[in-house]
Amino acid sequence: METLDMIKSRKAIRHYTGQISDEQLQTLILAANAGPVGMGTYTDYRLTAIQDPKILSQMNGIYDASTVLVISVQDPGKMEYVSAGAIAQNIELAAENEGIGSNFNMASIASIPSGVIPDGFDPVFAVTLGLTDQHFAPRTIPNDRIKTNIVK
Template sequence: METMKTLLTRQAVRQYPSTQLTSAQVQQLLQAANAAPVGMGQYENFHLTVVQSPAIIKQLESFSQQQPYYGAPTVIIVSAKDPGAMELLSVGGIVENMALIATELGLASCDILGAITLGLAKDQKLSQKIGIPTGFKPCFSLAVGQTAEPLTARQPTIKRITTNFVD
């Protein structure tokens, strides 16, 4: 898939069949995460947690009044050591890389922040239970799964974000 088509096809999906990702798909998501640019090249300041346990996903969702993972069979949590502005920007790049490769693979995804900041980041016991290293703070997550319907590209535009030019 060419880059612009992937960008135009990537979308937040909020409904997933229960079919689990294959090991090869997970490996490609992790490879995309590791290809993301991070501040000062300090990859050691980031950690990925792949959650495929329905019981743990349900625990993560318990911090919210809704089901923020929308039935996705896989949730990937990105944690950072002492997250400041640079680390949070890097976390965004890591998540976006995974979302883009998910799209290229024909998978659905959705960026999820609330379940992490409202719950997991404050629950040391659960963080330890799922293997987030000491000193790391869960910052963001990505729900990933098979698609219920094929993803389709949107029409390209440059009018969604206001722009000014300085000559």
């Protein structure tokens, strides 16, 4: 899919029909690793792919997703939150490109059971993932949805 069409097709999926494959998960992890991280401090970040139904059942607001990919950071500040958001955007766009449903999800972070995230890391962003029957198609997005000032 062309990049701009893919961006215009992105939507939050809240209905999942099945589990993604291990190969699809690896594609999404690669997309996350291609994300920009402030000052190149990749060692300060961790990805945790949660697919265990017992753990998922303890998490709130995940829309019965079969996978939740969590981005965690050591000692997060503004730069780390921005970087985590960029990583999450890469995951979402790669998921869409693969026909996988996804949704940005920060509401579930507080309900991640203890011991799931590596010690010393704080979860800052999550993406719910799974197969979906939703169709991705470019939509019309108004150019003034976000008011813009142009300074020349």
